[in-house]
Amino acid sequence: MRARTAILCSVADQGVAALTNILVLVAAARLSTAADFARFSAVYLVFTVLLGVSGAYTGQPLVLRRGGGETTRGACRSAVVFTVCASAAAGALLAAVCLALPGDTARALVMLGLVLPVVLGQDALRYAFSTLQSPHLALTSDVLRLACVLGALSLQQYGAAPGRLVLVWGLSALPALLLSAVLLHRATAGPPLLLRPMLRRGHLGQRFVVEFGVGNAAGQLSVLGLGAVANPLLVGALRGATTLFGPLNVLFTSATSFGPPLLGRVGDERRRVRATAVLGAVLAATAALWATVLAVLPDRVGRQILGDTWPTAAALLPATGSQYAAMAVGTCGLLALRMLDPRTTLGIQVVFSLTAVALMGTGYAVGGVQGAAWGLCLGSVCKAAATWIRVVRLRRGKPAPDTAVTAGALPSAP
Numbered sequence: 178m179r180a181r182t183a184i185l186c187s188v189a190d191q192g193v194a195a196l197t198n199i200l201v202l203v204a205a206a207r208l209s210t211a212a213d214f215a216r217f218s219a220v221y222l223v224f225t226v227l228l229g230v231s232g233a234y235t236g237q238p239l240v241l242r243r244g245g246g247e248t249t250r251g252a253c254r255s256a257v258v259f260t261v262c263a264s265a266a267a268g269a270l271l272a273a274v275c276l277a278l279p280g281d282t283a284r285a286l287v288m289l290g291l292v293l294p295v296v297l298g299q300d301a302l303r304y305a306f307s308t309l310q311s312p313h314l315a316l317t318s319d320v321l322r323l324a325c326v327l328g329a330l331s332l333q334q335y336g337a338a339p340g341r342l343v344l345v346w347g348l349s350a351l352p353a354l355l356l357s358a359v360l361l362h363r364a365t366a367g368p369p370l371l372l373r374p375m376l377r378r379g380h381l382g383q384r385f386v387v388e389f390g391v392g393n394a395a396g397q398l399s400v401l402g403l404g405a406v407a408n409p410l411l412v413g414a415l416r417g418a419t420t421l422f423g424p425l426n427v428l429f430t431s432a433t434s435f436g437p438p439l440l441g442r443v444g445d446e447r448r449r450v451r452a453t454a455v456l457g458a459v460l461a462a463t464a465a466l467w468a469t470v471l472a473v474l475p476d477r478v479g480r481q482i483l484g485d486t487w488p489t490a491a492a493l494l495p496a497t498g499s500q501y502a503a504m505a506v507g508t509c510g511l512l513a514l515r516m517l518d519p520r521t522t523l524g525i526q527v528v529f530s531l532t533a534v535a536l537m538g539t540g541y542a543v544g545g546v547q548g549a550a551w552g553l554c555l556g557s558v559c560k561a562a563a564t565w566i567r568v569v570r571l572r573r574g575k576p577a578p579d580t581a582v583t584a585g586a587l588p589s590a591p
Contacts, residue, residue, distance in 0.1 A: 264294045476491075532559055
């Protein structure tokens with residue numbers, strides 16, 4: 178596929194995926210009371226953490242591969258099968274533990290455990306298609322998923338339990354999963370499955386999982402913890418605000434997850450870093466523009482989008498919009514570091530993600546929910562500055578050789 182066509186299909190695919198995510202949360206907000214949406218949001222946060230772990234362990238090492246051939250095709254098939262098997266085991270454990278717990282949130286977590294192989298398997302197939310430089314196949318799958326999830330949720334009535342919504346949302350991805358599995362089989366038939374290398378010590382995904390744990394999951398789990406010990410509505414408020422920025426959130430994640438195969442088509446290392454910086458500026462401007470659009474929305478329109486959660490979410494728009502502009506710059510900085518040397522991002526993720534958690538807690542103690550939102554924003558600003566300082570230092574030094582990651586293992590030290 179030509180580079181321009183691949184880029185257009187990738188952008189369209191991420192747009193469809195972003196639209197799906199935001200419409201799921203919007204539908205849940207409109208179908209639920211504020212309390213039930215907070216429960217659904219808590220479960221969706223757990224799913225987001227598990228999705229990030231899955232992508233970090235199998236997806237991100239996969240897309241760093243360069244070149245095609247039988248080895249890459251076999252790696253794609255192996256990554257998908259590994260994801261489905263691992264998510265089935267994790268989902269069964271989650272369902273078994275939560276089955277003995279009382280409450281609507283526990284029941285919704287049981288439903289999440291049941292549908293986990295479906296939703297994580299479908300996401301793993303998107304990584305495989307990106308690695309195979311066939312983003313049009315991922316786009317086809319995501320369009321089908323969007324149609325199915327909208328159709329399924331449109332049949333639900335107001336007041337549906339969080340567990341029911343989770344089950345309907347998860348099962349709606351099954352047609353897309355089956356279609357993607359057939360398409361992947363046709364594209365990769367032949368090479369054997371190699372699951373054992375993904376369990377060996379030194380697999381690059383192990384490092385990426387640690388990065389995700391301190392970079393993303395720590396912040397999301399801290400929101401859950403703060404909501405549990407301080408104000409339960411904090412989860413719904415922050416989740417409602419970030420829901421409004423759903424398309425940007427998916428684009429940021431997709432930049433680090435699916436960007437390397439596309440940027441690998443761009444000339445030399447210096448041009449790739451420059452292209453990444455331009456992408457960061459464009460995404461930051463997009464975040465600022467989107468925040469402005471949301472800020473001028475009439476209250477009536479806002480309530481139609483988020484229902485009872487709109488007033489608290491709208492009050493957080495200035496802080497959340499500023500946070501997302503900083504996240505755009507930081508995300509593209511991490512992408513540049515991944516292409517220069519994947520080992521350099523762990524320290525930044527550890528230090529500045531924990532800093533963001535501390536700033537969120539401090540902000541909540543000083544200014545409540547508003548203070549927590551501004552604390553998260555300040556943490557994102559600090560991380561963005563640190564990533565690009567590191568990029569500049571790497572570029573001033575002797576550049577690392579532009580070699581391929583061929584087996585999902587850590588590259589040797591220069």
